[in-house]
Amino acid sequence: MAFSQVGEYVDEIEKIATMVPIIVENVGHANPKIRYAALHAIGQLADDMPNDFQKTFSGLVMPAMIHALDDSVPRVQAHACACITNFCENSTKEMLLPHLQVMSAKFGQLIQNGISITKEGATTALGTFVEKIGEAFIPHFAETIQFLITYLS
Numbered sequence: 433m434a435f436s437q438v439g440e441y442v443d444e445i446e447k448i449a450t451m452v453p454i455i456v457e458n459v460g461h462a463n464p465k466i467r468y469a470a471l472h473a474i475g476q477l478a479d480d481m482p483n484d485f486q487k488t489f490s491g492l493v494m495p496a497m498i499h500a501l502d503d504s505v506p507r508v509q510a511h512a513c514a515c516i517t518n519f520c521e522n523s524t525k526e527m528l529l530p531h532l533q534v535m536s537a538k539f540g541q542l543i544q545n546g547i548s549i550t551k552e553g554a555t556t557a558l559g560t561f562v563e564k565i566g567e568a569f570i571p572h573f574a575e576t577i578q579f580l581i582t583y584l585s
Contacts, residue, residue, distance in 0.1 A: 436473040439480030445488050448477065452489050459496040464505040471500055471508065475515035482522035490527045493519065498531065501538040501554075506547045513542070513553030520560045528565050535561055536572060544583050555584065 435455055442448055455477075458470035474493050478485050497519065500512035516535070520528060528535075539561070542554035558576075562569045569576075 433469045433472065436469070436476035439477040439485070442481075445481060445484040448481075449488075452477075452492060456492055456496045459500050464503070464508050467500065467503060467505070467508050468511050471497070471511045471515040475511075475518035478515070478519040478522065486519060486523045486527060490523070494527075494531060498534060498538065501535075501542065506550045509542060509546065510549040510553040513539075513550070513557040516557045517553075517560045520557070520564050523564055525565050525568065528561060529568055532565060532568065532572075536576070540576075540579060543580070551584070555580070 435451055438448060438451065455470050455473045458466050459474075461467050461470065474497065478493075497512055497516050500515070501509060503509045503512065536558070539554045539558040542550050543558075546554060562576075
């Protein structure tokens with residue numbers, strides 16, 4: 433959790449370069465509290481160092497965040513959604529577009545099968561993700577809206 437506070441005080445992205453791989457590695461830690469904290473750090477750094485963090489570490493953190501959506505602990509899944517929301521807010525369409533299919537499917541699974549905090553997080557993350565990729569989501573819009581109406585009602 434201490435790593436998540438660093439972005440508030442560091443203004444040069446290069447200064448956190450050695451820290452980020454350690455954080456990403458811990459997204460897969462055996463202890464769910466450590467996984468949660470690692471996701472928190474990614475989300476906080478994405479928020480505290482907008483644009484720079486996404487440009488520099490997108491290739492490293494995106495696979496970890498996507499993998500965390502399959503976590504066995506619902507609170508970790510929900511926090512992965514929050515982490516993705518923070519990351520997406522300052523990402524570009526080009527960073528997110530390669531992940532359209534997998535993220536849409538995973539958010540759909542969480543909305544369909546998750547508990548309330550997971551459904552809420554997945555819905556918010558999906559909304560933020562779609563907002564950033566814009567018109568690229570049009571082919572999936574009708575199906576997604578129908579799905580959301582069915583499962584969120």
